[in-house]
Amino acid sequence: MTTNRSDGMETRRSLLDAAATIFAAKGFHDTRIVDICRVSGGANMAAVNYHFGSKEKLYVEAWRHAFERSMEAYPPDGGVLPNAPVEDRLRGQILALFHRIMDPTNLDFDIAHKEMANPTGLLSEIMRRSIDPLRAMLVKVVREFLGTHATEEQVQLCEMSIHAQCFFQLLHRRQRKCTPADSPPPVSPASEVGIDALADHIVRFNLAGLRECRRQCAKQVKCQIKGKE
Amino acid sequence: MTTNRSDGMETRRSLLDAAATIFAAKGFHDTRIVDICRVSGGANMAAVNYHFGSKEKLYVEAWRHAFERSMEAYPPDGGVLPNAPVEDRLRGQILALFHRIMDPTNLDFDIAHKEMANPTGLLSEIMRRSIDPLRAMLVKVVREFLGTHATEEQVQLCEMSIHAQCFFQLLHRRQRKCTPADSPPPVSPASEVGIDALADHIVRFNLAGLRECRRQCAKQVKCQIKGKE
Amino acid sequence: MTTNRSDGMETRRSLLDAAATIFAAKGFHDTRIVDICRVSGGANMAAVNYHFGSKEKLYVEAWRHAFERSMEAYPPDGGVLPNAPVEDRLRGQILALFHRIMDPTNLDFDIAHKEMANPTGLLSEIMRRSIDPLRAMLVKVVREFLGTHATEEQVQLCEMSIHAQCFFQLLHRRQRKCTPADSPPPVSPASEVGIDALADHIVRFNLAGLRECRRQCAKQVKCQIKGKE
Amino acid sequence: MTTNRSDGMETRRSLLDAAATIFAAKGFHDTRIVDICRVSGGANMAAVNYHFGSKEKLYVEAWRHAFERSMEAYPPDGGVLPNAPVEDRLRGQILALFHRIMDPTNLDFDIAHKEMANPTGLLSEIMRRSIDPLRAMLVKVVREFLGTHATEEQVQLCEMSIHAQCFFQLLHRRQRKCTPADSPPPVSPASEVGIDALADHIVRFNLAGLRECRRQCAKQVKCQIKGKE
DNA sequence: AATGAATGAGCCTTCATTCAT
DNA sequence: GATGAATGAAGGCTCATTCAT
Numbered sequence: 001m002t003t004n005r006s007d008g009m010e011t012r013r014s015l016l017d018a019a020a021t022i023f024a025a026k027g028f029h030d031t032r033i034v035d036i037c038r039v040s041g042g043a044n045m046a047a048v049n050y051h052f053g054s055k056e057k058l059y060v061e062a063w064r065h066a067f068e069r070s071m072e073a074y075p076p077d078g079g080v081l082p083n084a085p086v087e088d089r090l091r092g093q094i095l096a097l098f099h100r101i102m103d104p105t106n107l108d109f110d111i112a113h114k115e116m117a118n119p120t121g122l123l124s125e126i127m128r129r130s131i132d133p134l135r136a137m138l139v140k141v142v143r144e145f146l147g148t149h150a151t152e153e154q155v156q157l158c159e160m161s162i163h164a165q166c167f168f169q170l171l172h173r174r175q176r177k178c179t180p181a182d183s184p185p186p187v188s189p190a191s192e193v194g195i196d197a198l199a200d201h202i203v204r205f206n207l208a209g210l211r212e213c214r215r216q217c218a219k220q221v222k223c224q225i226k227g228k229e
Numbered sequence: 230m231t232t233n234r235s236d237g238m239e240t241r242r243s244l245l246d247a248a249a250t251i252f253a254a255k256g257f258h259d260t261r262i263v264d265i266c267r268v269s270g271g272a273n274m275a276a277v278n279y280h281f282g283s284k285e286k287l288y289v290e291a292w293r294h295a296f297e298r299s300m301e302a303y304p305p306d307g308g309v310l311p312n313a314p315v316e317d318r319l320r321g322q323i324l325a326l327f328h329r330i331m332d333p334t335n336l337d338f339d340i341a342h343k344e345m346a347n348p349t350g351l352l353s354e355i356m357r358r359s360i361d362p363l364r365a366m367l368v369k370v371v372r373e374f375l376g377t378h379a380t381e382e383q384v385q386l387c388e389m390s391i392h393a394q395c396f397f398q399l400l401h402r403r404q405r406k407c408t409p410a411d412s413p414p415p416v417s418p419a420s421e422v423g424i425d426a427l428a429d430h431i432v433r434f435n436l437a438g439l440r441e442c443r444r445q446c447a448k449q450v451k452c453q454i455k456g457k458e
Numbered sequence: 459m460t461t462n463r464s465d466g467m468e469t470r471r472s473l474l475d476a477a478a479t480i481f482a483a484k485g486f487h488d489t490r491i492v493d494i495c496r497v498s499g500g501a502n503m504a505a506v507n508y509h510f511g512s513k514e515k516l517y518v519e520a521w522r523h524a525f526e527r528s529m530e531a532y533p534p535d536g537g538v539l540p541n542a543p544v545e546d547r548l549r550g551q552i553l554a555l556f557h558r559i560m561d562p563t564n565l566d567f568d569i570a571h572k573e574m575a576n577p578t579g580l581l582s583e584i585m586r587r588s589i590d591p592l593r594a595m596l597v598k599v600v601r602e603f604l605g606t607h608a609t610e611e612q613v614q615l616c617e618m619s620i621h622a623q624c625f626f627q628l629l630h631r632r633q634r635k636c637t638p639a640d641s642p643p644p645v646s647p648a649s650e651v652g653i654d655a656l657a658d659h660i661v662r663f664n665l666a667g668l669r670e671c672r673r674q675c676a677k678q679v680k681c682q683i684k685g686k687e
Numbered sequence: 688m689t690t691n692r693s694d695g696m697e698t699r700r701s702l703l704d705a706a707a708t709i710f711a712a713k714g715f716h717d718t719r720i721v722d723i724c725r726v727s728g729g730a731n732m733a734a735v736n737y738h739f740g741s742k743e744k745l746y747v748e749a750w751r752h753a754f755e756r757s758m759e760a761y762p763p764d765g766g767v768l769p770n771a772p773v774e775d776r777l778r779g780q781i782l783a784l785f786h787r788i789m790d791p792t793n794l795d796f797d798i799a800h801k802e803m804a805n806p807t808g809l810l811s812e813i814m815r816r817s818i819d820p821l822r823a824m825l826v827k828v829v830r831e832f833l834g835t836h837a838t839e840e841q842v843q844l845c846e847m848s849i850h851a852q853c854f855f856q857l858l859h860r861r862q863r864k865c866t867p868a869d870s871p872p873p874v875s876p877a878s879e880v881g882i883d884a885l886a887d888h889i890v891r892f893n894l895a896g897l898r899e900c901r902r903q904c905a906k907q908v909k910c911q912i913k914g915k916e
Numbered sequence: 917a918a919t920g921a922a923t924g925a926g927c928c929t930t931c932a933t934t935c936a937t
Numbered sequence: 938g939a940t941g942a943a944t945g946a947a948g949g950c951t952c953a954t955t956c957a958t
Contacts, residue, residue, distance in 0.1 A: 008921055027347050030258050033949070044923050049950065051921090116400055117346035118256050157430040164397030165390050171345050201386040204445070205438035212437030237938070262932070273940050278933065466942055485805050488716050491928070502944050507929065509942090574858055575804035576714050611880055615888040622855030623848050629803050659844040662903070663896035670895030695917070720953065731919050736954065 012051050014040045019062035024110035028059055028120045056122055063115075063123055066107040067130050074100040076134055090141050090210075091203055097138070097166045098199050102173060113170050138162065145210055149217040158213055162206050169198070241280050243269045248291035253336040256343035257288055257351070285351055292344075292352055295336040296359050303329040305363050315373050319439075320432055322367050326395045327428050331402060342399050364388065374439055378446040387442055391435050398427070470509045472498045477520035482565040485572035486517055486580070514580055521573075521581055524565040525588050532558040534592055544602050548668075549661050551596050555624045556657050560631060571628050596620065603668055607675040616671055620664050627656070699738050701727045706749035711794035714801035715746055715809070743809055750802075750810055753794040754817050761787040763821050773831050777897075778890055780825050784853045785886050789860060800857050822846065832897055836904040845900055849893050856885070 018040035022031045033055050037043040052058040078092030101109050112131070115123050142162070143155045247269035251260045262284055266272040281287040307321030330338050341360070344352050371391070372384045476498035480489045491513050495501040510516040536550030559567050570589070573581050600620070601613045705727035709718045720742055724730040739745040765779030788796050799818070802810050829849070830842045880888075 011921080030347055032947090034947095045949080046923060046951085047921085050923090055949070114346055117343055118259050153426065154430075157427070158434070160397065161394050161431070161434050165393045167397060168389065168393030197382065198386065201383075202390070204441065205387070205390050208438045208441030209434035212433065216433070240939090261930090274931095275933085275935095275940060275942095279939065284932065469942080488805055490926090504929085504931090504944060505942085508944090513928070572804055575801055576717050611884065612888075615880060615885070616892070618855065619852050619889070619892050623851045626847065626851030626854060655840065656844065659841075660848070662899065663845070663848050666896045666899030667892035670891060674891070698918090719951085732952095733919060733921095733954085733956095737918065742953065 008051070011040075011043055011047060015043060015048060015051060015058070016062055016065045019058050020066040020107045020111065023059060023062050023114065024066070024107040027114035027118050028055075028122070029118060031055075033058070056120075059120070060122055060126060063108065063111050064126065066111055070100055070106040070108040073103065073106065076137055086141060086144050087207070090145050090207070093138050093141055094162055094166070094203055094206060095199055097163070098169065098202055101166050101169050102195055102198075104173065109167075109170055113167075135159065135163070142210070146214050146217060149221045150214070151217075154213060154217060158206075158210055161209060162202075165202050165206065237280070240269075240272055240276060244272055244277060244280060244287070245291055245294045248287050249295040249336045249340065252288060252291050252343065253295070253339035256347050257284075257349045258347060260284075262287075285349075288349070288351055289355060292337065292340050293355065295340055299329055299335040299337040302332065302335065305366055315370060316436070319370050319374050319436070322370060323391055323395070323432055323435065324428055326367070326392070327398070327431060330395050330398050331424055331427075333402065338396075338399055342396075364392070367391065371439070375443050375446055378450045379443070380446075383442060383446060387435075387439055390438060391431075394431050394435065466509070469498075469501055469505060473501060473506060473509060473516070474520055474523045477516050478524040478565045478569065481517060481520050482524070482568035482572065485576050486513075486578045487576060489513075491516070514578075517578070518580055518584060521566065521569050522584065524569055528558055528564040528566040531561065531564065534595055544599065545665070548599050548603050548665070551599060552620055552624070552661055552664065553657055555596070555621070556627065556660055559624055559627050560653055560656075562631065567625075567628055571625075593617065593621070600668070604672050604675060607679045608671070609675075612671060612675060616664075616668055619667060620660075623660050623664065695738070698727075698730055698734060702730055702735060702738060702745070703749055703752045706745050707753040707794045707798065710746060710749050710801065711753070711797035714805050715742075715807045716805060718742075720745075743807075746807070746809055747813060750795065750798050751813065753798055757787055757793040757795040760790065760793065763824055773828060774894070777828050777832050777894075780828055781849055781853070781890055781893065782886055784825070784850070785856070785889060788853050788856050789882055789885075791860065796854075796857055800854075822850070825849065829897070833901050833904055836908040837901070838904075841900060841904060845893075845897055848896060849889075852889050852893065 015036065018036045019031075022036050022039060033048050034045055036058075037045050037047065048055065048058055052061055074096050076093060076096050077089065078094075078096035080089050080092030082089070084092075100106055112123070112127060115127070139155060139159045142159050143150065146155060146158065244265065247265045248260075251265050251268060262277050263274055265287075266274050266276065277284065277287055281290060303325050305322060305325050306318065307323075307325035309318050309321030311318070313321075329335055341352070341356060344356070368384060368388045371388050372379065375384060375387065473494065476494045477489075480494050480497060491506050492503055494516075495503050495506065506513065506516055510519055532554050534551060534554050535547065536552075536554035538547050538550030540547070542550075558564055570581070570585060573585070597613060597617045600617050601608065604613060604616065702723065705723045706718075709723050709726060720735050721732055723745075724732050724734065735742065735745055739748060761783050763780060763783050764776065765781075765783035767776050767779030769776070771779075787793055799810070799814060802814070826842060826846045829846050830837065833842060833845065
């Protein structure tokens with residue numbers, strides 16, 4: 001540590017960065033605050049308490065920090081204008097989600113994943129407030145894509161399929177970079193595929209699924225109409 | 230305690246069950262062996278070391294135990310005969326995978342998920358030896374479905390999409406049952422959908438994606454042929 | 459420590475003794491559990507947690523322990539039979555209280571005093587349940603001594619005076635024995651007085667006060683009667 | 688903060704007041720200097736060391752501060768002239784002592800009590816220099832009251848009895864006001880008695896004791912004279 | 917003169933493991 | 938074979954104090 005007594009924000013920031021990194025890598029319980037301090041550049045352990053009050057509050061702040069960074073880097077609409085065709089907007093959102101997850105400097109999803117695997121309950125509220133609106137955006141464009149005939153259930157299911165495939169990359173991404181000594185098992189050889197090919201596949205695969213679903217919806221409606229006649 | 234001195238195997242068994250349950254719920258590090266003993270019916274803490282040598286060895290045994298149970302309950306081919314049409318066999322495997330994950334008495338996937346989130350490295354080998362053959366089976370039938378024109382990369386990607394959607398249910402399943410007081414956030418309202426509708430959707434959505442992929446493959450080949458002419 | 463793994467009660471007992479001694483000397487917050495362990499004969503710090511769960515629970519148990527010992531050593535009636543004259547019974551209770559406080563092996567009053575000076579709230583209930591009955595006994599015999607003319611307030615005040623003088627010895631007692639290096643100031647030279655002379659004085663002084671109070675009561679009643687006539 | 692840079696004495700003063708209040712309430716060890724700063728109106732934690740050098744020195748200053756205030760408010764002779772009858776002067780001193788203790792704005796006795804309960808040794812000298820003269824005054828008038836026949840021991844014992852009953856009110860006083868949530872147990876229902884009735888009782892009770900003691904002295908002397916004859 | 921930042925010693929607690937019976 | 942007792946390493950937190958501005 002440079003023992004810079006003048007700029008508390010600097011220390012705070014570096015602690016936050018270090019915390020996000022380690023919480024993302026190990027989750028809340030497996031993270032030692034002494035490790036955070038080391039990574040942060042040699043801050044004193046008590047500094048965490050001084051700046052954040054407790055390990056738990058640091059955890060929440062670290063997530064907020066990571067989430068804000070992530071949102072700045074990848075606007076959820078993928079840069080597609082609101083008046084673009086629905087398929088383009090859908091593609092935009094899928095790619096935004098995908099790239100946000102794939103970018104190794106984005107730590108919010110990693111932290112969130114660890115939190116889901118080993119819930120501490122500390123992020124419950126804040127994650128809901130942050131993530132739900134994002135999913136709502138995706139749900140909305142999926143609903144528009146499927147058309148008015150689609151039931152709410154069908155919309156939710158399709159959104160789930162898209163989300164699942166993007167989210168799944170989290171597990172693979174980590175295995176590509178951090179494999180230090182005691183390596184976790186590579187779950188799939190698909191991790192060798194290039195990132196663009198992967199993005200391409202996900203978009204195409206899901207659009208196909210969605211179109212099939214749309215056809216299905218239309219058919220159901222026809223049947224119902226016939227049935228009523 | 231009601232310890233039956235006559236039957237050490239009984240204690241061993243109940244420890245294994247309890248361990249699988251708690252490791253599945255909390256992962257390795259967050260699991261306290263005193264909790265395992267409590268759930269196991271009041272076994273002494275020292276019993277774990279006595280029977281298994283260490284917490285780590287118990288962990289490995291617990292996974293093996295859970296995996297074997299899971300495989301017995303859900304044969305990976307879904308009960309579809311090897312000479313059935315390829316689409317039927319594919320559907321069989323998808324459903325087998327899906328239902329194995331959805332069955333709350335199956336703990337192997339939960340443990341595996343926790344292990345991927347917070348790797349201990351203890352299951353690396355054994356998981357590879359157990360899981361890789363399963364994925365190979367799915368990859369094989371996907372390859373057959375896509376036809377000979379498909380590249381290996383395309384096969385892997387499609388298998389990933391299928392796997393992702395099934396695996397994703399893990400996160401939702403837990404949220405449906407265990408929401409004790411300090412609840413993690415419901416990631417998606419799709420958790421309200423019935424299990425059969427869910428299975429149906431997954432099969433249909435993925436078959437659509439696969440067929441699209443198959444068409445793509447054929448087209449690519451034609452182009453290549455044309456290009457060569 | 460004799461590392462006697464066979465007899466947990468032995469360790470528990472010695473911890474309890476040591477805890478009572480040190481809590482009595484320093485109060486809850488100033489007591490280091492490592493000191494308790496040292497005094498207890500070298501027990502491991504974790505042993506406190508093993509046997510009692512926490513420092514706080516040890517504190518409560520230590521008080522209970524000390525109180526029970528104290529009650530066994532000094533029955534509150536001072537050994538005077540219930541059919542003895544009221545003055546004898548009163549003298550018996552005063553002397554019992556006095557000697558209980560003066561006996562340096564009795565630690566309950568010391569702990570209670572520290573608790574009153576720096577309340578932790580941990581002994582609230584248990585002290586009330588233990589001490590209130592004792593005071594009630596003293597109040598009862600004071601009431602009997604003062605006669606039916608005494609108001610409840612007068613009874614309470616007299617009991618307070620008696621109690622105060624006995625209790626005050628706590629402060630002096632400690633100053634007689636423990637004056638290690640950093641000595642607290644001797645509040646009064648009365649500490650030089652022998653214990654029997656002290657007991658004698660207290661009994662006589664208070665009986666005089668009580669008799670005066672009794673006369674007062676009688677006079678008041680007469681006045682009231684006259685006034686009504 | 689609204690710190691007035693212009694007036695360091697202001698801060699010093701408010702720190703002293705706050706310190707006296709909290710040291711009186713919690714004693715030395717249980718007092719956090721951050722709490723003192725908070726109560727003091729938001730002073731910086733470092734201000735304590737800046738103005739006083741250390742927590743310990745602040746402690747000593749706080750006691751001196753409180754003691755001086757207390758002496759100004761309650762002159763120890765109770766306002767009775769030196770040429771008044773001895774009983775009046777005795778009554779004056781008892782009431783002065785009693786009211787000094789009962790006044791909740793006087794903190795010196797509270798601090799002294801805490802110091803006696805958990806001695807730090809920091810106030811040894813200063814308390815002796817401050818308090819001993821006071822007790823000497825009381826002892827002197829008691830000696831005069833008892834007459835020349837009284838032994839020094841009897842004088843000391845009577846002074847102790849008086850002192851004890853006044854001092855005992857400390858314990859009750861606190862319980863009347865500060866009972867915040869986690870309340871210490873009410874030691875006696877006598878705490879319900881009004882302050883004037885209390886003062887009245889103490890004076891009367893002790894005068895009775897003293898007179899009895901005086902009679903005793905006279906008798907002893909007679910016996911001794913007879914014995915010598 | 918005064919303060920925000922930083923520190924390190926000390927404490928309680930947790931927990932897997934080992935020991936002696 | 939099995940268990941109650943005991944252990945020690947490690948972690949997070951508190952808090953008075955020191956530093957640099």
